[in-house]
Amino acid sequence: MIVYPNAKINIGLNVVEKRPDGYHDLETVFYPIGLQDILEIQEIEADAPECGYRLKVTGTVLDGSPEDNLVIRAFKLLKKEFDLPPVSIGLYKHIPTGAGLGGGSADAAFTFKTLNERFKLGLTTKQMEDRCSQLGADCPFFIQNKPVFATGIGNVFHPIELNLKYKQLVLVKPDVFVSTKDAYAKVKVQHPERPLPELLAQPIETWKDMVVNDFEASVFSKYPEIAAIKDKLYDLGALYASMSGSGSSVFGIFDDPVENVDEEFSGMFCRQREL
Numbered sequence: 001m002i003v004y005p006n007a008k009i010n011i012g013l014n015v016v017e018k019r020p021d022g023y024h025d026l027e028t029v030f031y032p033i034g035l036q037d038i039l040e041i042q043e044i045e046a047d048a049p050e051c052g053y054r055l056k057v058t059g060t061v062l063d064g065s066p067e068d069n070l071v072i073r074a075f076k077l078l079k080k081e082f083d084l085p086p087v088s089i090g091l092y093k094h095i096p097t098g099a100g101l102g103g104g105s106a107d108a109a110f111t112f113k114t115l116n117e118r119f120k121l122g123l124t125t126k127q128m129e130d131r132c133s134q135l136g137a138d139c140p141f142f143i144q145n146k147p148v149f150a151t152g153i154g155n156v157f158h159p160i161e162l163n164l165k166y167k168q169l170v171l172v173k174p175d176v177f178v179s180t181k182d183a184y185a186k187v188k189v190q191h192p193e194r195p196l197p198e199l200l201a202q203p204i205e206t207w208k209d210m211v212v213n214d215f216e217a218s219v220f221s222k223y224p225e226i227a228a229i230k231d232k233l234y235d236l237g238a239l240y241a242s243m244s245g246s247g248s249s250v251f252g253i254f255d256d257p258v259e260n261v262d263e264e265f266s267g268m269f270c271r272q273r274e275l
Contacts, residue, residue, distance in 0.1 A: 110142065174268050
């Protein structure tokens with residue numbers, strides 16, 4: 001069974017409160033995009049390994065051992081509850097890591113959905129979301145895969161009417177890793193004057209001056225090359241441009257396709273998709 005886990009972008013991101021547990025409460029919108037990995041899960045009929053799975057990852061190189069991969073962690077989580085047969089898992093990574101795009105969380109959520117369907121586990125959407133939450137705050141988002149207004153630590157979802165259909169997305173990721181420490185370095189914790197859903201209900205042409213990502217102040221000051229990507233996207237005619245999450249990817253939303261966009265961002269990961 002082959003499925004295509006997709007990435008998401010953050011449209012707006014406000015850091016609104018420091019929690020007693022050391023985490024921060026956020027307000028952001030998750031929006032699914034058509035940048036995808038490829039995930040294939042098959043039952044192993046013979047010569048099954050003792051661990052119950054085989055994993056082969058191709059495409060973008062991932063750090064860490066297979067046991068750390070969120071796909072395997074999702075499989076093991078379900079195997080504790082259900083008598084799953086041995087499986088062969090093939091994962092082709094196309095979504096960049098460390099980019100604020102949720103690629104690993106998407107892979108895990110799609111593993112839950114695929115195992116549930118393939119082996120008829122009978123889990124409801126809510127039950128899959130509850131299990132996904134053990135692997136990452138944004139992981140449950142990919143179960144329903146619809147735009148949401150996210151609060152809490154990015155794990156409380158509220159429906160939002162936001163339709164960017166027929167707009168063009170240009171996504172750029174430089175070869176830069178942004179640590180959590182760097183992202184929070186200059187963040188001012190405060191509630192926005194106007195709620196993010198209210199701002200996003202306005203015409204997209206107004207977002208540039210109103211919809212902000214609070215992490216940009218920290219990240220852009222330390223990594224001016226990331227700020228330069230956002231500036232160039234506006235120079236190319238973007239209606240709105242922003243860093244996604246804590247970076248390092250930056251996206252621009254356009255009315256029409258951008259010609260020769262790969263040449264504009266030579267040496268970087270650059271993809272153009274219809275939203």
